Amino acid sequence: MGRTTTSSTNTASSPSSLPALTAPTPYDLVFLDADKPGYGHYVDVLLAGSRPGAPDRLLRPGALVIADNVLRGGHVADPSRTDAEFGDEDRWQRHVQAVRDFNDKCLAEPRLDVFMVPLWDGVSVMRLCD
Numbered sequence: 001m002g003r004t005t006t007s008s009t010n011t012a013s014s015p016s017s018l019p020a021l022t023a024p025t026p027y028d029l030v031f032l033d034a035d036k037p038g039y040g041h042y043v044d045v046l047l048a049g050s051r052p053g054a055p056d057r058l059l060r061p062g063a064l065v066i067a068d069n070v071l072r073g074g075h076v077a078d079p080s081r082t083d084a085e086f087g088d089e090d091r092w093q094r095h096v097q098a099v100r101d102f103n104d105k106c107l108a109e110p111r112l113d114v115f116m117v118p119l120w121d122g123v124s125v126m127r128l129c130d
């Protein structure tokens with residue numbers, strides 16, 4: 001039984017590059033570290049491109065999607081906390097709310113098993129179940 005190792009890195013702007021993403025073979029792993037308000041859309045695109053039984057799916061069954069910064073230093077869990085990380089409190093709150101919405105969306109998605117790792121800003125490890 002042979003093993004093939006292939007690696008591909010895409011560092012382009014996610015909103016413009018993700019819809020055009022194709023895979024010669026389905027991906028085993030996708031790492032998201034992009035604009036937080038776009039996280040939900042990125043998962044939607046990955047799932048839509050990975051329909052069960054489709055020959056040209058983006059993610060293989062059992063693939064991992066790893067999303068960075070899903071706890072934002074604990075701010076996602078505690079809405080009363082504030083932070084001036086961006087120098088703009090309104091922008092910070094929008095980012096925190098976007099990450100909350102993303103976490104809720106992924107937890108409600110029946111095609112994903114989600115495990116959140118509370119390391120610093122948090123990492124979600126999601127497994128595509130189909």
